Amino acid sequence: MNVQSAINAGLFVQFVANTWQDATGKNADLDDRPILNTTGQPIIPGKNYTVLKTLYACDLATDIHPNRPCDDGWKTMGILATNDNDPNDVFIAIRGTLTIWEWIQDVKFFPKPFSNVTGSGLTEDGFTDMYQSFSLKPSANPGVFINDLIALIPAQATVTVTGHSLGAAIATLFALDLAAHSKFPLTVYTLASPRVGDLTFHNVFDSTILNAFRVVNRLDIVPKTPPPPLYIHVGDESELVPKGQVSPTIPCEHHLTTYLNLLATEIGTQASYPIEADCVPGAKAIPLTNPRASTPAQV
Template sequence: MSDVDNWIELAKLSLASYGSPINQTKLSFLNAAFTTQNIVHGSLGRGFCRVMSNDKTVIVLFRGTRERIDWTLSNFRCFPVPLRSTTSDRPLVHSGFQAALYYQDKTTGSPAISSLFTRLENLVPEVDNIVVTGHSLGGAIATLFAVKLALKWPNLRSRLKVVTFGAPAVGLMGFKQLVDGLHFPITRIIHANDGVPFTPPLFYQHVGEEYWLSERGLVIDAGWTHRFPLAISAPFSMKPDHDMARYVAALHAYAGRAIPESIAKRIARKRS
């Protein structure tokens, strides 16, 4: 399978994460359906992360902003705080994104991140791929969690990858330097004039490799200075282009596949 094929499957997962429940047997990665699913809870006991697995792959899937309270608890708390880590290197990261990983999981009574580590402990030794993914807020939390995972279990880095969709930046320059030294791939997919990847606006630095997908094709590492003038020239598209269904549609179109009817109908409903 090509990278784009893999992105399409992960995009479908990220779209599905906004609903509940998910039938994991109808979703797949590398042409293999998932056989298990566990939900980890975050603020106010709401499920915000799912761990799905099969014989080949473990997917850690973080849901993006779904309700107004997500803005209050996570997105708006953008002041930088030190990375919570046992290592001596503790660069500054987004307070709200990091806090989301430490809310209590109602199933175990432990912090969400502890529940995730516990659930992964028995799964990751048996698989070839560990993929952390998510859209928007979920993509930011995915990036931060993957870094904490790589620091906790360094031997996983060769099997670890991150793919995010429309994610904001997570940390300041020191965080970027830390991530660059961990040597696992981070792919940031941005659709057209999506406004969220321009946030937070000051001092924060994106990590990994950017893939900008629009009607112009696919551009690698165009950077926000190239994308921003085009985005503000079409300001009414900055919010619609962030919609996860549009990411799925754009990836299908780029791959030369027919856009699924359910996705086309969903986009049409939001336009009306």
């Protein structure tokens, strides 16, 4: 795995995490927005990317909040982005969501067939339902999402799919659906992904997508769920091991900025990717029930 490429992929997710709500707290239409970091610079130096299309979905229902997808409408969950100077350079990035903590507390993990790809086995029902709600507009558009998305991508494009946390699980389903219905060269980077499907899903995914890289913090509990043997990880794993720079709490070990910092540590650029101030050892701990309320999508 190319570490800088994994960081770059994570920066696209961070952009979505930082911009999916507007100043009033409403879900944002990110179409045509330049992809910049918090200082107003391109997230990848020397390359300018723009959002081609915003990706929407119902939020993930849990037993704690079973009506969540209907509570306040469709959510801005991801982006389809292209390089301004090379439209064949395409990124699809999907953010995480606060429901990760409720989802862990539910711990039922019911499997269901992944009907988007025939013969691909069983996948976790919450992830599957959420992915199958994806739409190119903030309203239901069942059955045509993947075809509508493919129609927006240049025929000669090379596509990178990426996500963090539950967004990583969705990115995994997304990538297999895309690979099964197109011929784009495809690379997948997931950060902090839970397990998504059974052994059949694992076998189909790994035989279909050869360039799939799954980044895991050894101390993060989310990649350890749902449990085997029913659920099996996909892709090539790259394990990160904190060396005292992160508070050893569940939210801090899982946070997107922690992953970016740990990746950067591998190549000596960690100063450019600081972890959250609350996650510096000795800082006040992030509450488990509402981690990083000011930046909820990064969890």
